[in-house]
Amino acid sequence: MKKDQWILGIETSCDETAVAIIKNGCEITANVVASQIESHKRFGGVVPEIASRHHVEEITIVIEEALKQANLTFPELDAIAVTEGPGLVGALLIGVNAAKALAFAHNKPLVPVHHIAGHIYANRLVTEMKFPLLALVVSGGHTELVYMKAHGHFEVIGETRDDAAGEAYDKVARTLNMPYPGGPHIDRLAQEGSPTINLPRAWLEEGSYDFSFSGLKSAVINTVHNAEQRGEVIMPEDLAASFQASVIEVLVKKTVKAVAEYGVGQVVVAGGVAANKGLRQALEKEFSEKPDVELVIPPLSLCTDNAAMIAAAGSVMFDRGIRADLSLNANPGLDIEIYNH
Ligand code: KG4
Numbered sequence: 001m002k003k004d005q006w007i008l009g010i011e012t013s014c015d016e017t018a019v020a021i022i023k024n025g026c027e028i029t030a031n032v033v034a035s036q037i038e039s040h041k042r043f044g045g046v047v048p049e050i051a052s053r054h055h056v057e058e059i060t061i062v063i064e065e066a067l068k069q070a071n072l073t074f075p076e077l078d079a080i081a082v083t084e085g086p087g088l089v090g091a092l093l094i095g096v097n098a099a100k101a102l103a104f105a106h107n108k109p110l111v112p113v114h115h116i117a118g119h120i121y122a123n124r125l126v127t128e129m130k131f132p133l134l135a136l137v138v139s140g141g142h143t144e145l146v147y148m149k150a151h152g153h154f155e156v157i158g159e160t161r162d163d164a165a166g167e168a169y170d171k172v173a174r175t176l177n178m179p180y181p182g183g184p185h186i187d188r189l190a191q192e193g194s195p196t197i198n199l200p201r202a203w204l205e206e207g208s209y210d211f212s213f214s215g216l217k218s219a220v221i222n223t224v225h226n227a228e229q230r231g232e233v234i235m236p237e238d239l240a241a242s243f244q245a246s247v248i249e250v251l252v253k254k255t256v257k258a259v260a261e262y263g264v265g266q267v268v269v270a271g272g273v274a275a276n277k278g279l280r281q282a283l284e285k286e287f288s289e290k291p292d293v294e295l296v297i298p299p300l301s302l303c304t305d306n307a308a309m310i311a312a313a314g315s316v317m318f319d320r321g322i323r324a325d326l327s328l329n330a331n332p333g334l335d336i337e338i339y340n341h
Pocket residue numbers: 014138139140141142165166167169170181182183184187271272273274275276277303304305
């Protein structure tokens with residue numbers, strides 16, 4: 001009988017200190033997330049220095065908690081996987097150094113993981129990934145369409161040229177005086193309103209799978225300011241619904257077009273904005289009419305940053321022989337295609 005594989009994953013790229021242990025690449029045995037949102041809220045966004053300080057305080061506690069949850073000890077682990085990048089350099093460094101210390105002290109292989117590869121592999125914790133597939137990545141820092149012909153092989157066919165979808169959500173929320181992170185608030189408000197305000201859709205050049213959300217964000221801000229100057233009242237729920245309708249229409253149409261062009265049988269959705277109710281409903285409606293394409297959207301807790309996704313991606317990287325040595329450094333601008341071959 002094949003021995004079980006246990007991978008411990010560490011994620012500290014932004015404002016969650018997270019550690020998880022995954023069995024055989026797809027079963028969550030422990031999943032601990034210490035969120036710092038409360039500390040960053042009053043600043044209206046993530047403050048890098050505060051994030052690093054929290055990671056330092058939390059990391060050892062979170063590692064111990066994950067081992068306790070899994071009822072495992074270090075010698076039983078097969079490898080330590082860690083987010084190498086992209087993300088905030090000071091935040092990433094805490095996770096990378098913790099992972100290096102564990103790998104060194106317990107003589108375990110060290111596996112570097114790309115944060116977005118992790119988001120995509122959250123889907124492996126839900127169902128089997130079937131290739132070729134298309135991943136729609138919508139997070140706070142990234143909006144990408146990624147084609148995967150096989151495990152561990154990523155081809156970015158489109159990406160944002162300016163703001164990421166989550167970033168646009170957070171900035172629009174700020175304009176409407178909502179707390180950070182604004183995505184969930186806009187999402188909730190949008191369910192109560194109607195998309196009655198005309199806002200632009202950035203389709204870009206014919207055939208491009210790239211995205212652009214900064215024009216839309218500016219259009220929302222201008223709409224609010226113009227109304228204020230004229231003394232008109234805009235219903236925030238209608239503005240939220242109109243903004244959300246624009247984001248969703250572009251995301252869904254480009255995804256559907258890429259699915260047809262690349263002939264994939266599975267679409268996986270990844271990143272914090274995949275928690276968006278409107279986006280989930282729109283994708284579900286679209287793909288319910290296409291029975292030959294399977295749509296997979298992880299549960300909310302696996303959409304936002306966590307380490308279970310890093311361990312799941314780490315398992316694939318480990319099986320492919322990808323290793324880092326103790327010279328591993330945080331890489332805030334890491335390219336997802338770097339480990340393709
Ligand atoms: O993937 P993630 O946890 O962190 C990054 O890797 O960036 O994504 C965080 C982003 C934030 O911008 C947050 O506002 C957004 O995901 N988000 C949402 C929703 N839940 C989280 N955006 C829209 N609707 C939501 N329900």
